Each structure stands twice: as C-alpha cells, then as structure tokens.
Amino acid sequence: MDVFTWHQLIAGGIDGSTVSRRAARGALHRVLPGVYSSEVPTYTTRCEAVRLWKPDAVFSHDTAAWMWDLLPEPGIVHATLPRTGTARGPDWLKLHRRTLTNVRWLGDTPVVSIEHAILDVAGTLSQPRFEKVIDSALSRAVSWRSLAQLCDEAAGKTGMRMLRVQLRRACPNTLSEPERKVARALTARNLHMEINGKVGPYYGDLVDRRARVIVEVDGREFHTAGAVFTSDRRRQNALVLDEWMVLRYSAATVSAHVDSVADEIVATVRRRRSSARRRT
Numbered sequence: 001m002d003v004f005t006w007h008q009l010i011a012g013g014i015d016g017s018t019v020s021r022r023a024a025r026g027a028l029h030r031v032l033p034g035v036y037s038s039e040v041p042t043y044t045t046r047c048e049a050v051r052l053w054k055p056d057a058v059f060s061h062d063t064a065a066w067m068w069d070l071l072p073e074p075g076i077v078h079a080t081l082p083r084t085g086t087a088r089g090p091d092w093l094k095l096h097r098r099t100l101t102n103v104r105w106l107g108d109t110p111v112v113s114i115e116h117a118i119l120d121v122a123g124t125l126s127q128p129r130f131e132k133v134i135d136s137a138l139s140r141a142v143s144w145r146s147l148a149q150l151c152d153e154a155a156g157k158t159g160m161r162m163l164r165v166q167l168r169r170a171c172p173n174t175l176s177e178p179e180r181k182v183a184r185a186l187t188a189r190n191l192h193m194e195i196n197g198k199v200g201p202y203y204g205d206l207v208d209r210r211a212r213v214i215v216e217v218d219g220r221e222f223h224t225a226g227a228v229f230t231s232d233r234r235r236q237n238a239l240v241l242d243e244w245m246v247l248r249y250s251a252a253t254v255s256a257h258v259d260s261v262a263d264e265i266v267a268t269v270r271r272r273r274s275s276a277r278r279r280t
Contacts, residue, residue: 123159185262
C-alpha cells in the first residue's frame with residue numbers, strides 16, 4: 001500500500017517528528033490532511049487518499065465514469081459526501097453533497113451506479129463528448145430502459161434533459177467512429193437505420209429494409225487490402241442483384257462532410273420508400 005494515514009504511520013513505529021521530516025525532504029508526500037503517499041501521487045493514489053480521508057465518500061461524476069470505463073482519466077477527482085458532511089479539499093478534488101441510495105462497489109471502492117455516473121456527466125460534458133459516452137454505455141451492459149427510468153426518478157436534476165435527448169438519438173453498437181457519426185447525423189434528421197443489420201449472408205453498417213438501402217462506411221483497409229476489396233465487390237454485386245442500393249462513403253469523407261453525407265442518405269431512403277409504396 002502506497003497511501004497511509006498519519007495514525008497508520010504512527011502505529012507502524014514512526015513518530016510524528018519523523019513523519020514531518022520525511023514529508024519536508026520529499027520521502028513522504030502529503031496528499032490530504034493526515035494522509036500521505038510514499039510515491040508522487042497519481043490519480044489512483046489520490047482516489048485512495050480520498051477514501052482514507054473521508055471514509056463515507058463515494059466516487060461520482062467524471063471519476064465514476066472513469067471507473068466504469070466510460071471516460072479517460074480525468075484531471076479532477078470527484079467524490080460525493082452525505083449532505084451533512086463538510087470538507088474543503090485541494091484544487092484537484094471536487095466534493096459534492098447529496099443523499100445517495102445507489103452505491104455500488106468495484107472491488108473495495110464505493111462508486112455510484114453506472115447509470116447515475118452517466119446522468120452526472122450529462123450535466124458537465126460537452127454534447128459531442130456525452131454522445132460518445134451514451135453510445136458506448138448502451139453498446140455494453142447498460143440498458144436503455146434503466147436510463148429512461150432514471151430520468152423519471154431524477155426529474156429536475158442537472159443533466160436530465162440532455163440524457164433524455166441523447167436517449168432518443170443514441171446509436172449503440174456502431175463499430176467505428178465514422179459509422180457512429182453518420183448514424184448520429186441520421187437520427188438528428190429523424191431517420192433511424194438499423195445498425196449492423198443482417199441481409200442474407202451479409203451485414204450492412206446501416207440498413208433500411210423498407211427502402212432496401214444499405215450504407216457502408218469504408219475504412220482505410222478497403223482501399224489498401226486487395227483481398228478485402230475483392231470480397232467487398234463480390235458482396236456488393238450480390239446485394240445489387242437482389243435489388244438493394246448500396247451507398248458507400250469513405251471515413252475521410254464522413255469526417256469532412258458528415259452533414260452532406262447524411263442529407264444524401266436521407267433523400268435516397270425517402271425517395272426509395274416512396275417508390276416502394278407506389279408499386280404496392
């Protein structure tokens with residue numbers, strides 16, 4: 001263990017003046033009042049120090065999202081204390097106060113549930129960053145229904161409105177960032193295409209069965225690997241012969257012109273849907 005309380009150091013046979021001298025010369029690092037580290041504190045070390053300093057603290061917000069593998073390591077440690085708790089921490093620590101009934105345990109670390117972590121960061125992240133969080137979460141073990149229920153339970157809470165909007169626009173299970181961008185742009189235009197839909201023996205990145213349209217977002221390997229290119233041409237020919245329209249866009253085109261790509265897809269799907277209705 002690299003983090004110790006003052007009392008643990010004393011119990012280990014180190015007197016108070018020795019603790020002070022070691023801290024003065026850098027052999028010990030004071031992380032929080034009465035809490036020391038034997039090494040230069042890392043983010044994980046600081047989280048451990050918070051637990052020793054405030055045993056009733058529960059990690060929340062960006063820290064909880066990091067612990068649930070939804071965000072990269074943040075710069076600030078976020079923890080929640082009971083409403084009666086009082087404390088002021090250093091600049092790297094943000095303490096929140098509220099009554100928590102949704103504590104989970106990751107090993108021996110108390111943390112808010114993944115659903116509440118998502119709601120917490122909905123009120124702090126930019127929209128593009130939060131979109132990635134919600135899509136990633138719903139692609140994993142988080143259920144859409146559990147988040148929708150949380151919105152009902154947390155009416156009026158900061159971030160609830162953003163969470164509701166993003167639940168309507170969520171695009172889980174996309175396999176690449178360019179594909180996710182296209183799916184997001186389409187849902188913003190009220191066109192929801194099936195993601196990674198199965199069509200016969202094949203899968204399409206985005207599929208609309210009524211219009212018989214498949215959208216493919218090609219990565220770099222499509223242009224550089226000969227076997228991939230040949231197999232993909234064979235697959236596309238089979239789909240076209242079965243009266244599917246296949247729209248292909250490179251990842252570079254999506255990154256630079258996602259709105260025009262989405263507009264073209266929407267126009268194509270709506271036109272083919274209309275044609276299909278007239279034939280029936």
